[in-house]
Amino acid sequence: MVELVRADISDAGVKRGSLVDEAYAALKQAIRDTVFAPGYQGSEQEIAVRLGMSRTPVHEAIIRLQEDGLVRVLSKRGVLICPLAPQDIREIYEVVIAVESMAAELLAVLSDAARATVADELEAATTAMEAALARDYLPGWAEADDLFHRLLVERCGNGRLRRIAQTVTDQAHRARMLTLKLRARPIGSAQAHRLIIAAVRAGDAGEAHRSARAHRVAARDEIVPLIEHIGLRQL
Known part of the structure; x- marks a missing residue:
């Protein structure tokens, strides 16, 4: 009993x-x-x-x-x-830049088989982005883009990086969704993703770090000034 x-x-x-x-x-x-x-x-x-x-x-x-x-x-x-001010968005992207560039570097030093598997997953997400953009379906593009960046961190093998990324990537995604229709058509993202993928496949940790960092720096330098320019005090 x-x-x-x-x-x-x-x-x-x-x-x-x-x-x-x-x-x-x-x-x-x-x-x-x-x-x-x-x-x-x-x-x-x-x-x-x-x-x-x-x-x-x-x-x-x-x-x-x-x-x-x-x-x-x-x-x-x-x-x-919780709303986000432009300065919050800037700080969030600074964390994302540091975390994702390190995650890409860690992916590039995995075993050959593990790198190939991750690169295939990242390629599939990037292809889905392109397909959504071809249909002018921006929410679908954003969803696939978010998957790419989540995979980048989740597959790197560092649990602490993953936990740090969890909150800030949610907040970065919210900023991306709120500015999606205000920004230029995101035609360059897939190309930036493929530079990261190529570096991971090749096992080039330095290039993976540089490519991931450059990609997120470009996003920050587009989104934050846009928010400031249109006078949004909070998102």
Whole structure:
């Protein structure tokens, strides 16, 4: 009987954890895609209703997202989706530049077989970007571009780099989505990606680092001045 109770408790814990993970993933994606725009403020119940989920897992997901820096819980005033100022975007890109250039360098020193596998994954994401751009489907382009950059870090073998990247890449993605229709058509991204891929395939760590850094520096130098030029005080 005691063992049955323990099993029930264990099953309940697993189910609860799963619901929280689902709520976390759903709310995080909604923030990334600006379904909940920067500066949005609402109650936990309102957010739960919009997500089609119950309040308890959403409450726990919000606590986790506050640790990620994506939301802020306001005493008696609900939840705020944290806006980003131009200086925030600049700082985020500085972290992304450092992390991704190091990740590319680490990829280039993997074994031949591992490098080939990662390079194929990166190539597939880049091809998907080009296909979406050919259809003028910018959200699809952004999704494939985001996958490329996530793979770059996730496959490098350094768990700490991956954890550092997790929050800042979510914030960089939000800036990218909000400025997507204001920027020039992103025709050069695929070519920049292929320079990184070629360096990884060749095992050239120095060139992989340089190519990844140059690519993200170019993105920063396009997005931040654009935000400042159009007078956006926050995203």
